[in-house]
Amino acid sequence: MLTMIGKRLMFAIPSLIGVVIVTFLLTRALPGDPAAYFAGPAATKEAVEQIRKKLGFDKPLVEQFFRYANDLANGDFGTSLTTGQPVATEIRNRLPASAELTLLGLIVSIAIAIPLGVLAATRPGSWIDHLCRVTTTAGVSLPVFFTGLVLVYVFYFRLGWSPAPLGRLDVFYSAPPTVTGFYLIDTLIARDVEAFRSALSQLILPATTLAIFSLAPIARMTRASMLAVLASEFVRTARASGLSPSTVIVTYAFRNAMLPVITTLSMVFSFLLGANVLVEKVFAWPGIGSYAVEALISSDFAPVQGFVLTMAVMYVLLNLVIDILYGVIDPRVRLEG
Amino acid sequence: MTAQPLLDVQNLTVEFTTRRGIVKAVQHVDISVAKGETLAIVGESGSGKSVTSYAVMRILDRAGRIAEGSVMFSGIDVKAATEDQMRDLRGREVSMIFQNPRAALNPIRKVGDQIEDVLRTHVQQAQVADRGEKAIEALEQVKIARPRERYHAYPFELSGGMCQRVVIALALACNPQLLIADEPTTGLDVTTQKAVMDLIVELTRRRAMSTILITHDLGLAAAYCDRVVVMEKGQVVETAKAADIFANPQHPYTRKLMRATPRIGVSLRDLLPEEEGAQQPSTVMAGLDPAIHHPSQDASGSMDPRVKPGGDEVKAGEKPLLLIEKLVKEYPRQGATAVLGKLFGRKPPVEPDVFRAVDGISFSIGHGESVGLVGESGCGKSTTSMMVMRLLDQTSGRIQFDGEEIGSIMPSAFARLPLRSRIQMVFQDPTDSLNPRFTAARAIADPIMQLGDIRGRDSLRARCEELAAMVGLPLNLLDRFPHQLSGGQKARVGIARAIALHPKLVILDEPTAALDVSVQAVVLNLLEDLKQRLGMSYLFVSHDLNVVRLLCDRVIVMRTGRIVEEGSSEKVLSDPQDDYTKELLTAIPHPPLPVH
Numbered sequence: 001m002l003t004m005i006g007k008r009l010m011f012a013i014p015s016l017i018g019v020v021i022v023t024f025l026l027t028r029a030l031p032g033d034p035a036a037y038f039a040g041p042a043a044t045k046e047a048v049e050q051i052r053k054k055l056g057f058d059k060p061l062v063e064q065f066f067r068y069a070n071d072l073a074n075g076d077f078g079t080s081l082t083t084g085q086p087v088a089t090e091i092r093n094r095l096p097a098s099a100e101l102t103l104l105g106l107i108v109s110i111a112i113a114i115p116l117g118v119l120a121a122t123r124p125g126s127w128i129d130h131l132c133r134v135t136t137t138a139g140v141s142l143p144v145f146f147t148g149l150v151l152v153y154v155f156y157f158r159l160g161w162s163p164a165p166l167g168r169l170d171v172f173y174s175a176p177p178t179v180t181g182f183y184l185i186d187t188l189i190a191r192d193v194e195a196f197r198s199a200l201s202q203l204i205l206p207a208t209t210l211a212i213f214s215l216a217p218i219a220r221m222t223r224a225s226m227l228a229v230l231a232s233e234f235v236r237t238a239r240a241s242g243l244s245p246s247t248v249i250v251t252y253a254f255r256n257a258m259l260p261v262i263t264t265l266s267m268v269f270s271f272l273l274g275a276n277v278l279v280e281k282v283f284a285w286p287g288i289g290s291y292a293v294e295a296l297i298s299s300d301f302a303p304v305q306g307f308v309l310t311m312a313v314m315y316v317l318l319n320l321v322i323d324i325l326y327g328v329i330d331p332r333v334r335l336e337g
Numbered sequence: 338m339t340a341q342p343l344l345d346v347q348n349l350t351v352e353f354t355t356r357r358g359i360v361k362a363v364q365h366v367d368i369s370v371a372k373g374e375t376l377a378i379v380g381e382s383g384s385g386k387s388v389t390s391y392a393v394m395r396i397l398d399r400a401g402r403i404a405e406g407s408v409m410f411s412g413i414d415v416k417a418a419t420e421d422q423m424r425d426l427r428g429r430e431v432s433m434i435f436q437n438p439r440a441a442l443n444p445i446r447k448v449g450d451q452i453e454d455v456l457r458t459h460v461q462q463a464q465v466a467d468r469g470e471k472a473i474e475a476l477e478q479v480k481i482a483r484p485r486e487r488y489h490a491y492p493f494e495l496s497g498g499m500c501q502r503v504v505i506a507l508a509l510a511c512n513p514q515l516l517i518a519d520e521p522t523t524g525l526d527v528t529t530q531k532a533v534m535d536l537i538v539e540l541t542r543r544r545a546m547s548t549i550l551i552t553h554d555l556g557l558a559a560a561y562c563d564r565v566v567v568m569e570k571g572q573v574v575e576t577a578k579a580a581d582i583f584a585n586p587q588h589p590y591t592r593k594l595m596r597a598t599p600r601i602g603v604s605l606r607d608l609l610p611e612e613e614g615a616q617q618p619s620t621v622m623a624g625l626d627p628a629i630h631h632p633s634q635d636a637s638g639s640m641d642p643r644v645k646p647g648g649d650e651v652k653a654g655e656k657p658l659l660l661i662e663k664l665v666k667e668y669p670r671q672g673a674t675a676v677l678g679k680l681f682g683r684k685p686p687v688e689p690d691v692f693r694a695v696d697g698i699s700f701s702i703g704h705g706e707s708v709g710l711v712g713e714s715g716c717g718k719s720t721t722s723m724m725v726m727r728l729l730d731q732t733s734g735r736i737q738f739d740g741e742e743i744g745s746i747m748p749s750a751f752a753r754l755p756l757r758s759r760i761q762m763v764f765q766d767p768t769d770s771l772n773p774r775f776t777a778a779r780a781i782a783d784p785i786m787q788l789g790d791i792r793g794r795d796s797l798r799a800r801c802e803e804l805a806a807m808v809g810l811p812l813n814l815l816d817r818f819p820h821q822l823s824g825g826q827k828a829r830v831g832i833a834r835a836i837a838l839h840p841k842l843v844i845l846d847e848p849t850a851a852l853d854v855s856v857q858a859v860v861l862n863l864l865e866d867l868k869q870r871l872g873m874s875y876l877f878v879s880h881d882l883n884v885v886r887l888l889c890d891r892v893i894v895m896r897t898g899r900i901v902e903e904g905s906s907e908k909v910l911s912d913p914q915d916d917y918t919k920e921l922l923t924a925i926p927h928p929p930l931p932v933h
Contacts, residue, residue, distance in 0.1 A: 124399070232440065233435055233437060233440040233441045234440060234441055234442055234443045234444070236396065236435065236441075237433070237435060237441045237442065237504070237507070238443070238454070239396050239427070240394055240396050240427055240428070240432070240433040240435075241427060241428035241432065241454070241455045241458070241507060241508070242423075242424045242425060242426065242427030242428030242429060242455070242458055242459060243424075243428070243454055243455065243458050244424065244458060247454060247458070251443075251446070251454065252443050252446075255445060255446075256443070256444065256445060329445060330444075330445050331445055331491045331493075332444065332445070332491070332493050
């Protein structure tokens with residue numbers, strides 16, 4: 001098992017190097033002159049030139065790259081030009097916000113989608129099958145910012161049930177001491193129930209928005225793969241042996257059906273993590289998605305590079321987790337490890 | 338009937354709701370099984386034999402339902418029983434063994450756990466403690482070596498025959514009264530088939546169980562069953578004692594089935610239904626150029642593959658079409674290959690880290706000759722054919738085709754050479770070997786478009802129609818897609834595609850294994866006719882010795898990558914020298930007596 005993990009991590013190194021090179025080149029190819037932006041509209045030519053020199057833009061590209069790579073190796077992701085903060089710190093602060101939101105959204109979505117898909121597959125043509133179809137169609141066809149806005153409109157503006165969509169915590173509460181970076185967990189560790197409640201109520205709407213969106217692929221995949229497995233011969237054998245429906249569905253069908261669902265889950269998760277920019281925007285969520293987009297708009301390349309690199313590392317880790325999960329479920333995969 | 342039968346099916350009709358309305362898969366079927374009796378239900382695909390057994394267990398698909406009739410199992414009305422009652426019955430009173438044992442087991446659950454699942458469902462609470470022991474005992478009873486280890490094996494780690502033993506253990510774990518075996522040995526090697534069938538018979542006899550054997554193989558039914566029910570298109574056409582039905586078949590369909598079954602002492606033409614067979618004179622062996630026939634007879638006696646002796650006997654102009662010398666294919670023994678090697682290789686490997694799939698074989702095929710390559714799965718016969726086709730590169734050895742050395746050509750380059758058009762292949766599964774998005778005409782035209790010299794839509798079409806006529810495919814079917822064709826029609830498309838470029842050698846990889854016997858009879862005759870007309874040579878890869886006997890002039894028996902016996906079909910199959918060949922031959926279930 002450990003050797004497999006080690007091997008997988010080794011395989012990831014070339015792709016990470018590739019990501020470093022590509023992001024470096026891409027950000028250099030971006031339109032706009034960061035030095036001019038940084039110097040401000042009133043700056044003189046000399047001032048811009050000076051800043052350029054200070055940032056190292058006057059050096060050849062190769063030298064810039066090696067300097068960048070050297071910094072990376074020392075854990076220095078550069079400094080954001082707009083905020084003046086080190087990128088590494090900013091990402092460290094913002095990543096838990098995105099991760100907490102995405103994870104909660106995904107958990108909600110799994111909690112709804114998998115039972116829905118299983119029920120729809122075991123009762124094809126029933127009302128629950130139709131419900132599954134309608135929900136998934138609605139889920140994919142409604143853009144996230146729209147669902148988010150509708151939820152805010154209904155639950156905050158009309159009904160007043162949820163707090164203002166202004167970040168992770170109500171203004172009256174102070175952030176809990178950072179342990180995991182997840183407010184839900186940190187507040188509990190600090191035994192601050194009020195703050196926990198506040199963090200949760202802030203999370204509910206954006207997490208629901210994400211859940212509605214990610215529900216569709218998970219439910220669809222669960223339904224499809226359950227249907228395929230239920231029609232398979234070993235399920236027929238299990239039924240012909242008189243096993244109870246719950247054993248047949250859970251032990252025989254569900255575990256086998258989970259394999260493609262896990263693949264879908266990993267795709268949905270990685271997609272959500274980076275691409276929930278719109279949700280973060282709507283709910284003023286201080287996550288890395290909005291951070292990266294803001295940096296991109298202002299040609300602030302260090303945060304963009306940092307973001308892409310972080311995402312690449314996340315993908316690698318995520319894929320590793322998925323591979324391990326596969327091995328746990330499917331003995332055939334273990335063999336090749 | 339003296340006693341109450343264990344299973345009594347009266348006037349059973351099963352309907353399926355499909356998009357095109359209601360289909361009656363089984364109509365007015367009466368079947369009864371007495372205690373301790375072994376009954377065979379024989380029929381070709383679509384005859385409703387499996388559906389009947391599913392109805393008995395009430396495990397029909399959602400779309401299917403028992404529309405009429407009654408099913409009584411030891412006093413219980415199966416049609417009226419609740420689902421709970423049925424579940425209690427299944428596995429405990431009635432069990433089922435399925436075709437394709439590997440797919441019938443949960444791929445990600447240990448086989449021991451799967452047996453325990455059944456025990457847990459049906460055995461009383463008091464015995465919970467020794468469930469593991471009982472599962473091991475069940476594995477022991479189906480003669481699985483080292484049952485304690487196998488308990489922890491996953492299905493993919495076991496061979497097909499081993500998986501079928503596990504399925505049998507699963508079915509018999511709770512001592513049921515009735516065992517339904519649905520094509521239990523289809524897809525298994527003949528020696529494995531014999532072992533599995535003997536095991537089933539032994540276990541059921543010992544427990545005084547009743548058995549229903551569902552099969553398409555009359556020989557199997559004759560060898561193992563007391564009584565035979567013949568089904569056609571959802572109806573029972575004949576029921577009789579096994580001995581009687583083969584001696585004196587009453588229904589024309591039974592006679593047709595029996596005629597079509599390859600067996601000792603008949604020629605290819607005898608397989609066809611009487612009317613058709615009469616039209617074509619028995620020209621199977623006649624009309625062959627004696628010069629072509631000669632070498633094969635020469636080879637019949639000697640075990641030595643005709644590599645060198647061909648030199649002085651066959652003169653320059655009569656070089657063999659295909660000459661294979663000391664062909665070897667090795668695979669690194671690791672991962673899945675190692676597992677397969679462990680399962681199939683009965684002797685310990687010579688070298689620890691390579692697996693020799695083909696171990697230095699030499700043989701030749703003359704012009705217009707058909708050679709059968711026979712052996713069980715894992716013996717290297719398919720690997721050999723793949724190397725001749727240049728789909729695989731050999732480790733060492735020479736392959737000479739039509740005077741040219743093709744062994745040195747890279748597999749990737751071979752596909753584009755003009756030479757490629759002279760070797761063609763017909764594959765085992767007529768469905769999977771056709772592109773589902775190509776019409777029949779497009780599939781036939783495919784090799785012509787790749788390598789042929791016919792250009793232009795009209796002439797291409799004309800050639801396709803010509804080929805279709807040659808293989809007996811109705812022209813109006815040319816624009817259909819594979820899923821709109823029957824198995825036999827698809828086989829014809831596959832053959833038409835193979836002969837489209839006037840090949841000199843056609844490799845037939847079990848071309849009829851997936852077909853019903855009556856269709857197989859027609860396809861085999863078609864292959865023989867085409868060979869005569871077009872002067873092709875065949876390399877016929879098969880595990881069915883009876884079929885090889887009919888189609889091939891010469892036969893090569895392979896085992897674990899080596900040739901164990903070689904000679905004329907008649908000689909090898911009627912007077913085998915090697916022990917392994919003898920074993921193969923005795924494992925074939927005795928086919929029914931000749932009809933005449």
